[in-house]
Amino acid sequence: MTDSPADNTWLTLPAPAKLNLFLHITGRRADGYHNLQTLFQFVDYGDELAFRVRTDNELSLTPEIEGVAAEDNLIIRAARLLQKTSDSPLGADIRLTKILPMGGGLGGGSSDAATTLLALNHLWKLGLSLDELAELGLSLGADVPVFVRGQAAFAEGVGEQLTPVPELDEPWYLIVCPQVHVNTGKIFQHEGLTRDTDPINIRTALRQGGRNDCQQVVTMLYPEVGNALNLLNKFSFAKMTGTGACIFSSFGSEKEALRVSDQLPAEYVAFVAKGSNLSMTHKVLFRPS
Incomplete structure (x- = not known):
């Protein structure tokens, strides 16, 4: 594991992007959230975060993100939650x-928050388990737990019920x-969103994959996404990740x-990637010494 910077050095960690290999919306809950099924996989590309311990309980984040107050940033919120x-x-x-686009469906903010929880748990020598960190992360966003646990996974519920899929x-x-x-809330509130896809099990997901139930609504509201899909489909089958806007194709x-x-x-x-x-x-964080 990376050495704790007792000498005031920096711990630098990646905060990778994720892809939703499919995204099915299986129902809408009484609290307004949606039940879903998805398959998460990471890529070796993303943001980067560096951390240095302070002894005065203060938190600083640089550079500032335009349009986002520091205390509203998921990184600071994650650190405050861990302090509390x-x-x-x-x-x-x-x-x-910051490398990943905001509103792209790649999980950049959630990944940044998860990396912050993992890094500060290590640097502050808190000893919290991944289960405990994932539970904290869920209060910050439905995608945070998958980044905390760090394994490709089949997800259900609002995305917090994770089953590792290492194969x-x-x-x-x-x-x-x-x-x-893309405004995620706008997509999930849209009357045209399909919310009745039949649930499948992991075996079926791995055998036949699935679609992205958000894709039709997103391409209707954001023609740029539809145009990109049409273009990429000329070369290889393409689909959208999350609620967009990013799209992807796989290659050998x-x-x-x-x-x-x-x-x-x-x-x-x-x-x-x-x-x-x-x-x-x-x-990086858990590599052998």
Whole structure:
């Protein structure tokens, strides 16, 4: 494991993106949340966070994200929650290198929050288990627990009921990010969203996959996403991750994915990344000494 920076050094960790390989909405609950089924897999691409312990209980985050107050940022909220839960007298300086687009369906904010919980649990020597950290993370967002646990997983409920799926193929992905911010709440509240997909089990999910029930509504409300899907489908079957806006196709090799990426119009932001059944955060934080 990475050494604790008692000498005031920085601990730097990745905060990887995730893909929803499918996303089925199986019902709407009385509290307004939706029951879903999805298959999460990580990629070796994402944000980066650096942490340094403070002894004065203060938290700082740099740089500021335009339009997001510091105390509203999921990173600071995660750190405050951990302070409150553990009664830790310590604080932290946190530096964020933001790579993933906001509103892209790649889980960037949730991944940042999870990495913060994992890092500060380690640096503050709190000794909380992954189960305890995942439970804390759920109060920050439905996707946070999968990043805390760090394993590709079949998810149910609102996304918090996780069953590890370590046997997934780990292909290369081409991920295209239309320049539009999708409002997740707007998608889940839309009257046109399908909410009655029949539940499936893990075996069926692994055998036949599934679709993204949000995709039709998103492409109707955000034509940029539909245009990107139509373009990428000319090269390889494409689908949307989460509530969008990002879309992806899988390939057998990095070379093949890069070849398609090179053919996309210049206005498209795209990247190629390797699928991973273990989060890059866990690979760094829990690697053998």
